[in-house]
Amino acid sequence: MSRPEADPRIPFPHTDARLACRTEPSWFVQEHGQMSNADDRARIERARTACRGCPIAADCLKWALANPELTPTGVWAATISRERKALRRRLQARHGLDWVGVIAQADRAREQARLNRARPSAPDPAPAASAMWTSHYEPWREPLTPGRQQRNRELLNQT
Template sequence: MRTATTPAPEADPRIPFPHTNTVLACRTNPALFVHEHGQTSSKEDRDRIERARTACRGCPIAAGCLKWALANPKLTPTGIWAATTSWDRAGLRRRLQIRHGLDWVGVVAAADRDRARRNQARPPAPDPVPAASPMWTSHYQPWREPLTPGQQQRNRELLHLQA
């Protein structure tokens, strides 16, 4: 247990908490996200945890939040983070370790850096609206005015419709 003299654990700098200007549900209503391991006994708790999970599922930084929570077990020993309980997170950390080895945080951080570099190097996406064709812009003018009687007569003659 932490005491007043125990220094607060440092966050792992390799996976920073994602930035967002969105107002986060866990900041406006932190009580909803309180969760101790095994705290699912009462219906009230289960409902509250489900509400916290639902809020996380709609959060724009949920993926980054989950990575941060997994990389910082000492900062997230309890509570709901990115819709996970401490039990869920322990399982996910075990799977990441099996897949990427003991330094899985370094592997995930390196993959994030590579992805960010590739996204920066990528040319901007083309305009989704295709450019107007030159024929349309330089020659064709949509008809707007009613035909004059003279134009109507000429058209009838051209089409051999004259009575």
């Protein structure tokens, strides 16, 4: 029997931070039915508490949800297998059978938006006049007749 492959659309999260799952892996072991005694519950609660402060917990949960064959047991991002199964069912009901693809595409779009915000945009070489000046001035739309020109001259001469 071959080992299942991880879904490449959701990469395994990486960090250089010291994580409890690396320093205390025994806290994160949870087999089916291992919530019966107080010691198991306390150990799993320690793991959940450590996950809640983890900088990559959200990405860890996405990876664990996307790879059920690789995470059938254990505590992953403060969840146990029963909770992950329920989350997968909800994601499938909300996004369809390819919910992993939907989540991966949303992640890529968020990352692209973040990169676009971080990249300084070049200044517009010739900003539009309307952007530089705002006015409620409406140009005269009637033709300037000789009679109107004469009336305007008279008004100017009065001052």
